[in-house]
Amino acid sequence: MRFLTRKLIAAAALSLMAGYATADVKIGFMATMSGPAAALGQDQYDGFMLAVEQGGGKLGGVAVQIVKEDDQLKPDLGVQLVKKLTESEKVDVVAGLTFSNVMMAIAKPLGDSGVPFVGSNAGPAPLAGDQCRANFVFASYQNDNQAEVLGQYAVDKGYKKMMLMAPNYQSGKDQVVGFKRFYKGPVVAEVFTQLNQPDYSAEIAQVQALQPDAIFAFFPGGMGVNFIKQMNQSGLLKKVPLLTVSTVDGTTLPAIGAAALGVLAGGPWGPDLPGQANADFVKAFEAKYQRIPSQYAAQAYDSAHLIGSALQATGGKAGDRPAFLKALHEARFDSVRTNFKIGANGFPVQDEHVYEVAKDAQDRVSLKTIATPLKSYVDAYASQCKPK
Incomplete structure (x- = not known):
């Protein structure tokens, strides 16, 4: 029995390696997944991987390999990991990022690399304005x-x-x-x-x-x-x-x-927002992870589908960077948010809501939408963006 178990484990490992070997697109996912803020990065990763799993290991019908990295909320480590992902791992896309101090530290090496980046949380003001980058698209918000x-x-x-x-x-x-x-x-x-x-x-x-x-x-x-x-x-x-x-x-x-x-x-997101895409996401996330998703998870889920929409539009050719980035900006997917699109500076144009902490229908402590003071809102720095 022990020998059979080892054989099954080995077979599973080989199967996993084979799946990676046949992946058409390699995505580096980096977030803060250790320390006091670990839950934020973990929710991002879980939301992202839920979309990959729902696609059967594919995004936009294209097989993907995910390389996971933990920046530990350390800007210097973030720089090292970005160089590893873009130079050693040679990923086609970098995704994730949790904290803005790490995002600002990696902005230059990642921007200079030309590798497309799809952010799922951190949205520093400088990167929306005069330090914006042509290869950066954010599926989250500007801070x-x-x-x-x-x-x-x-x-x-x-x-x-x-x-x-x-x-x-x-x-x-x-x-x-x-x-x-x-x-x-x-x-x-x-x-x-x-x-x-x-x-x-x-x-x-x-x-x-x-x-x-x-x-x-x-x-x-x-x-x-x-x-x-x-x-x-x-x-x-x-x-x-x-x-x-x-x-x-x-x-x-x-x-x-x-x-x-x-x-x-x-x-920009709450679990009770209208729309079938959001209802399906919340139901699937709760079924898999046994908890109510956070905005971090929702944004990362959207970021995966955004990447998928670009891969579908380009026939899986992430290496054609101008075409891939153009497709990212077009954002042809059903977002879990309302009035979502990508603006000229790579940041979302979307509704911004106010929520109250309240009990939901299952008597759980959650968020209830009570107002939408800003609709289809464009961030304040968009006019300063001249992409490099």
């Missing part, structure tokens, strides 16, 4: 967008004194800029914390002292779990409206639970 929709929502609600909080890195700065692009009222404080900071007692003391009308906060991954739990323990969560970006979602709500009920979130 400012999720904050911008909450800035408009704050205006609509009549909040007069806002406190703004985010980690001190590229995306955190983008979020604050985005919020203030629409919200022009008084800001009692802008607080930038350390990336992956675990304790927010000092910041919560500031909230108590300043007594803002509402708080805007961007704390992705484990930062969001800690921040929400500590706000709840302080008693402030039920007293001060909390408007968040990437803080309450499918990656954090299982750990936070009912403590987050009533917290607001901004973004």
Whole structure:
């Protein structure tokens, strides 16, 4: 029996290797999949691989090999991995990316390589404007967008004194800029914390002292779990409206639970958005992974289908880069989001929604769409883009 088991394992390994050997297109998928923010990258990877699995190992009818890399949220490592993927592995496409500091670090070597890149999360402002690249297409959002929709929502609600909080890195700065692009009222404080900071007692003391009308906060991954739990323990969560970006979602709500009920979130995707493509995605993701998908998973799922649409349009010829990139920009696939298309600078034009943390039909803590302040929204930097 032991010999038979070894033979079966060996046969399975050979079968897997053979499948890789016959793959027509090689895709390097890089994300943050270890450390406090691991859940974000893992959800991206799971969403992407769900699309590959549904296609029987193919995207757009073309057999694909996926080379998975973990950047560990380390910009220097990200640069090394990009060079490995483009120079040693000779991938046809690079996909993924979770954090904007890593994205900015790899932008030059990846851009200079000419290899098409399809991002599924990080969307730094410079890469949407004067540092945009002809071989970059993002199936996610430009960082400012999720904050911008909450800035408009704050205006609509009549909040007069806002406190703004985010980690001190590229995306955190983008979020604050985005919020203030629409919200022009008084800001009692802008607080930038350390990336992956675990304790927010000092910041919560500031909230108590300043007594803002509402708080805007961007704390992705484990930062969001800690921040929400500590706000709840302080008693402030039920007293001060909390408007968040990437803080309450499918990656954090299982750990936070009912403590987050009533917290607001901004973004382009939620599990209850209309459309058959979204309903099918949510159902399939929950069946496979036994959890509600996050926006990270949804964007990566879309990114896989975006790549598939380009492969289908070019007859599987990812090596014809001008044709492949043209097809990526055309984005001929059914997105899980509403009004989705790729703009001239490679970033999406899409609806931006506001969600409330609430119980779903199965009594689970999830997100419920409550408003769509920005429709078919074009990011603020598109006019500055002159692709290199």
